Each structure stands twice: as C-alpha cells, then as structure tokens.
Amino acid sequence: MKTLRYTPIPASFYQTVRDTLASRLPAGALVVAHANDVYPTNADGVMQHHQNADLHYLTGIDQEETVLLMRVGENGQHEDTLLLRETDERIVIWEGARLTQSEARDISGIEDVRWTREYQSLIAEAMQSVKYVYWERDHHPRRYTYVQTRNERMFAAFQANYPDADMRSLYPLLSEMRLVKGEPELVQLRKACKTTGEGFAAILPHIKPGMGEWEMEALLSCEYTRRRSRKFSFLPIIASGADTCVLHYISNHKVCKDGDLILFDIGAEYGGYAGDMSRTVPASGKFSPRQKAVYEAVLAVHRYAASIMLPGVRKADYERRVRVRMAQELVKLGLLTAEQVRQQADDPTCVRKYYMHSVSHSLGLDVHDVCPADPVFAVGQVWTIEPGIYIPEENTGVRIETDVLIHPDGVEDLIPDAPLEVADIERLMQG
Numbered sequence: 001m002k003t004l005r006y007t008p009i010p011a012s013f014y015q016t017v018r019d020t021l022a023s024r025l026p027a028g029a030l031v032v033a034h035a036n037d038v039y040p041t042n043a044d045g046v047m048q049h050h051q052n053a054d055l056h057y058l059t060g061i062d063q064e065e066t067v068l069l070m071r072v073g074e075n076g077q078h079e080d081t082l083l084l085r086e087t088d089e090r091i092v093i094w095e096g097a098r099l100t101q102s103e104a105r106d107i108s109g110i111e112d113v114r115w116t117r118e119y120q121s122l123i124a125e126a127m128q129s130v131k132y133v134y135w136e137r138d139h140h141p142r143r144y145t146y147v148q149t150r151n152e153r154m155f156a157a158f159q160a161n162y163p164d165a166d167m168r169s170l171y172p173l174l175s176e177m178r179l180v181k182g183e184p185e186l187v188q189l190r191k192a193c194k195t196t197g198e199g200f201a202a203i204l205p206h207i208k209p210g211m212g213e214w215e216m217e218a219l220l221s222c223e224y225t226r227r228r229s230r231k232f233s234f235l236p237i238i239a240s241g242a243d244t245c246v247l248h249y250i251s252n253h254k255v256c257k258d259g260d261l262i263l264f265d266i267g268a269e270y271g272g273y274a275g276d277m278s279r280t281v282p283a284s285g286k287f288s289p290r291q292k293a294v295y296e297a298v299l300a301v302h303r304y305a306a307s308i309m310l311p312g313v314r315k316a317d318y319e320r321r322v323r324v325r326m327a328q329e330l331v332k333l334g335l336l337t338a339e340q341v342r343q344q345a346d347d348p349t350c351v352r353k354y355y356m357h358s359v360s361h362s363l364g365l366d367v368h369d370v371c372p373a374d375p376v377f378a379v380g381q382v383w384t385i386e387p388g389i390y391i392p393e394e395n396t397g398v399r400i401e402t403d404v405l406i407h408p409d410g411v412e413d414l415i416p417d418a419p420l421e422v423a424d425i426e427r428l429m430q431g
C-alpha cells in the first residue's frame, strides 16, 4: 500500500470482524463509527492523528474523517458503506496523498466506498427502516476527558435530528471482541513488541552516567522509527534516580548519575498496535547489592505472575495472589514486617505502600486496551505483566514489564529480545 509505512492486515480479517459483529446484532441495526478528529494545537498547528481504535478494528482505515455505516439484516447479513474524506489536488499538494476509494476498498474489504458528503443523506435513507442504532462509544473504566470526541459530537447531532431513535452502544460488544486477538492482529502486535524490545537492547550499550534522559529518548526514537514505527505508543518514561518512583514521569529532562537506577517504561507502535515494556537498569552498568536485591524481588514476582496467568483465572483473583507473593518479597527486603502481612494473609493490601498499581492491563490497539468489568483470562488475550517496587526513601524504583500472549498451557513472552536477568543487563551494558 503506497500510502502506508506499515504492512497492513489483510482485508479478510476486517470482513471477518464485521461478520462477527453483525452476527451478534439484531436485524434492523445500523452501526455508526466515526474516525477520531485531528486535534488542534494553536494557530494552524495540529497534533498527529490517532485513529479511533474501534473504527480501525472494523475497517483498517487509518485516516481522519472516515465513517463506517453497517446495516444489519436477518441472520447476520449486513451491507457496509465506507465514507472517506474526498481528496483533491490542493490536499495532495499541501498534505500529501489521501486514500483513494480503490485503496480504501483494498484495505477494508468494503466494496461500497463513497465521499463523506453523502453522510447525511445515507443516514436519512437508512433511518426509514432502521430499528436500533449502535454508535461507537468509549466506556473505558479509566477514561476521563473534557474533550468531546468526533463520535460523541456526531452522536449528539444525530440525537437532535432523530430524538426517537433507539440508541445503543457498540462498546460492550466490541470490547469483548477486541479482548481476544485475531491471528493477523498478533502479527502486528508481535512486530510492535519486537520493535519495542530490540530498540531498547540496541541503545543499552550506549547508556553511561552523565547521559541525559532525553538523549536516551532520542536514541530510542531512532531505533523505533527505523523499524517503521510511526511513534512511541505512549509518552516514554525515562526516569533516573528519585524519579524512578514517579509512576508517570515523562519530562525526561535530567542527567543520570553514577549509582542511579534508570527506569524505562516505553513502547513502539506498529500498524496502530501498541508495545508496552518496562526495564530498570543501573546507569553505571552494575547494580549495587541493594539495587540487585530489589530487582531480584520484582523479577521473582514477575515470574510468579506469569506462571499463574492461565485461561479461566479471574483477573481480580490473579491480582490478589500477586499481592500475596509481593508481600513475601517486601518482608524479605525489610520494608514490611511479617506481622503486618499476617494480619492481611488473604489480601495484603499493605503492599500498596511500595507497590501501588495493578500488575496487568490488556494490550492491543490501545496501550490500556479494552477491558470488561471483571475479566477472566482466555486464550488469545494479550496482557502486560508489570510488577514494581518503589522505595522513595532509597531513591529506588524498579518496574519490570513484559507483554504476553495467553496460550492453553501458559503465557508466551512477546518481548524476548530485551534482557531481564541482572547478569544479562550488566553484560550488555558493559560490553
């Protein structure tokens, strides 16, 4: 595809996704999903476009102002229409090529591709026979924003025009579908994860005391971009010294010092899919005995978590068991007393003093991907595993994070190229 940096998923996958969605919708349903807006900065500036994940999942089209309309009939039959931003010579000269109708057809597998100016008339025509309207909504449990998305704005405009329409959300269905990854999605995710780990391993030998966190960010950006990633999958955290204990540190402005730990929480995107990895390394290339003890404790908890992430396990129970394991390590490190832990034997929430986040989130088109209220692990799901111990009084924070795919008998590490063991990290940094 001449306009894409990445190799796209075959159109047959998106056709299957739409078939599955339609088979779960009642006859008489209309599906509406809009692209995300291009967000403004100031003056005539804009941010890099980031596609709506549901629209990407249903069509593969990564372009602003795109709309998917699906009309569902009996027995899961469906007629799909894709609306594209009309391209013209002026747009080609100033912004570069946009998808032609035939390119969009090839990517999405949708035969009926039109320009967006037909949107209102197509909606009006559909509404003569439609019984239910399933709109793209985002009900992620941790979503919080003042900004109205394009889908929300179009939803409000639609409701003003059709106040009696039976409006429903696509979110429950799509989040259930997106949680289990299809084979073609795994190709993209593997590439995102491989890029994330390989890029990190490539810069590790160059890290020395006196280096700026921003310089490490620059090296990583180079390694990711040359592997055809279009951006970091989230703002990279490169935190040295005391800031290893700041969970969402992103200013990356300090110079790392001899004796510091450096915590990387980084990811490359590929084809819209996100990698997400954390590693903690000593600036000097050698862990101090205490740093090594904390590191080994986090690694032990990481191994334990990976060993109990099995199909059929409730995530809430998994998180609780990881806290039980973490409590043992915190006692060994002298951070909690055995007595404190004994009082909360079933669920030692006292670990939150040093380990305050959860251990896993799902991963896919979004870094914190779709997640039902009470998820149960299943084959084909992709999760992070990221325990951490943060001791501000010692300027010591360690997080170790891998991305894993759940198989029937256990998990597969999707980032095998980034070192995990103390000896491997030290060898790579000193070599």
Ligand SMILES: [Mn+2]
Pocket: 276, 277, 361, 384, 386, 401
């Ligand atoms: Mn993560």
